[in-house]
Amino acid sequence: MVRVVRFHKLGGPEVLRIEDVDVPAPGLGEVQIRVKALGLNRAEALIRAGGYIETPTLPSGLGLEAAGIVETLGEGVESFAPGDAVSVVPPPSMVRWPAYGELANFPARLVVKHPPSLGFEAAAAVWMPYLTAYGALVDIAGLRRDDFVVITAASSSVGLAAIEIANRVGATAIAVTRTSGKKQALTDFGAAHVIASAEEDLEARLAEIPGAAGVRVVFDAVGGPAFEPLTAAMSRGGILIEYGGLSPEPTPFPLFAVLSKSLTLRGYLVHEIISDPARLAAAKAFILEGLADGSLRPMIARIFPFEEIVDAHRFLESNEQFGKIVVTV
Incomplete structure (x- = not known):
């Protein structure tokens, strides 16, 4: 026994x-x-x-x-x-x-x-954090060099994995955390910008980021009222990938932003990567390479x-x- x-x-x-x-x-x-x-x-x-x-x-x-x-x-x-x-x-x-x-x-x-x-x-x-982040950012969103990506719940293991993956492909990681208590740690970890959503105006802060002509990718674990400022900051043809639901508040459908900018809002579970042998093999190769070269820690x-x-x-x-x-x- x-x-x-x-x-x-x-x-x-x-x-x-x-x-x-x-x-x-x-x-x-x-x-x-x-x-x-x-x-x-x-x-x-x-x-x-x-x-x-x-x-x-x-x-x-x-x-x-x-x-x-x-x-x-x-x-x-x-x-x-x-x-x-x-x-x-x-x-x-x-x-x-x-x-x-x-x-x-x-x-x-x-x-x-x-x-x-x-x-x-x-x-x-x-495996859970890196597969989850890879599946959303690389497999589905096709994150690429010079993209801007917003990562909510950024201090979670998945959020931190997403920051590293964004940096590995040359994208700019914008970390969103609830309060400023973890701001410095997120900056030290590699986030290019950090926003404390409970203390700052999320939409205004996203609009102020130098060089961001709009965010193409949003990787969200929260839902709730933040959908409106997040989609307002997105570029035309952008994609918001929802993999959680941490907010206890209702999640509005940002109709005007979705229509005017042809946005994609997509639900995602890591099981769709794990259950597909070809997609899983590609994900494992990316992650193992990152672990070996030190870009994923x-x-x-x-x-x-x-x-x-x-x-x-x-x-x-x-x-x-x-x-x-x-x-x-």
């Missing part, structure tokens, strides 16, 4: 329990990993609370990102060997393939031999031990973090 995290009812972080269970052997096409580190995601707080796109069957495991050592191979897997250091691309279902545990099974196609220079903590912080906000998973989830929901929360196992 090994330790895993499960929840028997929906609720806050306190419903998470560490329990001893038997983890089955890996199935056909699966790899079993001895987990060394976990990367935490907002999706895990949502499924625990009953607000995620996937409905858990209780008691349920959870978790989307892990890094560790290959323990056992399922039938048909030939590309790995026991002892390989690997990390995991988020699976389509965390109920079917939960990551929070000392042992975990994953589809072999989603297991990656990461660069040797990455420790397990950093490797557990790679996972930012870890804080590391918790496995025994403090409840505290880690409380910190996840505090919105105080700058980067990824990691749990060591």
Whole structure:
């Protein structure tokens, strides 16, 4: 038996329990990993609370990102060997393939031999943020040199990954954060401009940015009233990619801006990249190259031990973090 995290009812972080269970052997096409580190995601707080796109069957495991050592191979897997250091691309279902545990099974196609220079903590912080940002900015929006891109929720792990990817392709990253408390950290991380949306006029500040004849790409996790100033600042033919919904307020449809500037407003989930082998291969190549040349560097906000998973989830929901929360196992 090994330790895993499960929840028997929906609720806050306190419903998470560490329990001893038997983890089955890996199935056909699966790899079993001895987990060394976990990367935490907002999706895990949502499924625990009953607000995620996937409905858990209780008691349920959870978790989307892990890094560790290959323990056992399922039938048909030939590309790995026991002892390989690997990390995991988020699976389509965390109920079917939960990551929070000392042992975990994953589809072999989603297991990656990461660069040797990455420790397990950093490797557990790679795939969700960088795949999410790459899929939106490069795969869908075709972000290119000299583009201006607005990145909201910029201090999240996905927001920081988006800043790095924008810089890697030569675009100008405009980071939007709620207050000025993280302004300097975002500037130091590589954002060309930082706007504190709760303290400044977002539309006016975007209009003041030198050289920006309008923003072609917006990468938004928030929604809500900010849709109006964001679209007002966009250039003709621009695209706004929505991947979240953090605002509790209604999101207006900015009809006049969309019509007058032929804007595209597009919903996006990282699963559309992960489920397409060709798109996933291109994304992995881009990310692995960036990790190897140092242009992509996972930012870890804080590391918790496995025994403090409840505290880690409380910190996840505090919105105080700058980067990824990691749990060591």
